[in-house]
Amino acid sequence: MKKVKIFITLKEGVLDPQGKAVQEALQANGFPDVAETRVGKYIEMTLPDEADVALEVQRMCDKLLANPVMEEYSYTVEEGIRS
Amino acid sequence: MKFAVIVFPGSNCDRDMYHAVKDGLGEEVDLVWYENANLADYDAILLPGGFSYGDYLRSGAIASVSNVLNQIKLKAEAGTPVLGVCNGFQILLETGLLPGAMLRNEKLKFMCHYETLVVERDDTMFTSGYEKGQQIQIPIAHGEGNYYCDDATLEELKQNNQIVFTYKNNPNGSRFDIAGIVNKAGNVLGMMPHPERAVEDLLGSSDGLAMFQSVLQHWREMYVTTS
Numbered sequence: 001m002k003k004v005k006i007f008i009t010l011k012e013g014v015l016d017p018q019g020k021a022v023q024e025a026l027q028a029n030g031f032p033d034v035a036e037t038r039v040g041k042y043i044e045m046t047l048p049d050e051a052d053v054a055l056e057v058q059r060m061c062d063k064l065l066a067n068p069v070m071e072e073y074s075y076t077v078e079e080g081i082r083s
Numbered sequence: 084m085k086f087a088v089i090v091f092p093g094s095n096c097d098r099d100m101y102h103a104v105k106d107g108l109g110e111e112v113d114l115v116w117y118e119n120a121n122l123a124d125y126d127a128i129l130l131p132g133g134f135s136y137g138d139y140l141r142s143g144a145i146a147s148v149s150n151v152l153n154q155i156k157l158k159a160e161a162g163t164p165v166l167g168v169c170n171g172f173q174i175l176l177e178t179g180l181l182p183g184a185m186l187r188n189e190k191l192k193f194m195c196h197y198e199t200l201v202v203e204r205d206d207t208m209f210t211s212g213y214e215k216g217q218q219i220q221i222p223i224a225h226g227e228g229n230y231y232c233d234d235a236t237l238e239e240l241k242q243n244n245q246i247v248f249t250y251k252n253n254p255n256g257s258r259f260d261i262a263g264i265v266n267k268a269g270n271v272l273g274m275m276p277h278p279e280r281a282v283e284d285l286l287g288s289s290d291g292l293a294m295f296q297s298v299l300q301h302w303r304e305m306y307v308t309t310s
Contacts, residue, residue, distance in 0.1 A: 017188070069231070
């Protein structure tokens with residue numbers, strides 16, 4: 001199996017009120033240098049070894065997992081995972 | 084005229100919408116469960132507010148890929164009025180029937196109170212009962228109603244005259260104070276405020292009733308011939 005880890009964040013330039021609140025809380029709690037905090041989503045899944053991961057993940061993200069109007073995504077693949 | 088209120092797991096304003104049509108407007112209306120729905124006989128589709136699928140992933144995202152949305156897209160293409168309120172608006176954005184997306188409210192708070200809306204268009208099938216520039220009192224109830232679109236899309240919305248309602252005092256950070264937009268054809272309206280909760284003076288405002296009356300009047304003009 002292949003293990004796929006997908007990371008979804010708001011696009012650069014899109015206001016992230018959650019990231020801003022988290023950053024302000026961090027700054028108020030002894031981390032004054034924290035900057036550009038963004039809160040995103042992490043999704044993991046397995047796909048069969050024969051899957052065309054690049055194509056499948058792209059289709060899944062475009063159709064459902066990410067909203068291209070405001071979000072962007074990246075992913076990593078680990079091959080040869082035993083079930 | 085026959086209305087369908089589409090009910091998803093997690094919808095919670097479906098009964099308000101039903102009540103607005105049945106008792107406020109006095110027309111036929113069914114609550115239609117999203118699975119195995121047959122929308123062929125309905126003259127208007129209402130997507131109610133709530134938290135379909137618990138707002139999992141993104142508000143409206145999972146409902147937007149359910150089968151019933153394929154039928155709604157076909158109805159929309161055929162010119163049937165489709166009104167999405169709150170979560171219904173979020174679903175319309177997620178399906179791409181309307182442009183843009185919803186972010187968390189600027190101040191991260193869930194807000195539930197009356198807002199003053201400015202009617203920007205009185206020439207749509209949803210708003211002919213209002214006057215352009217009229218200010219109406221309609222309640223909002225949302226945590227993710229911060230309308231977002233890029234500059235090009237905003238320009239397009241303005242060019243095509245698609246902005247139907249704006250907030251007088253923007254409560255959530257929405258771009259250009261946008262509270263409601265229509266598609267280019269003018270038969271799909273999405274809005275965050277709840278007109279279905281404002282159909283009786285007894286409950287605070289009846290300013291939402293004219294929206295349902297407008298849809299009915301449009302339908303009568305289109306389909307009812309009088310001799």
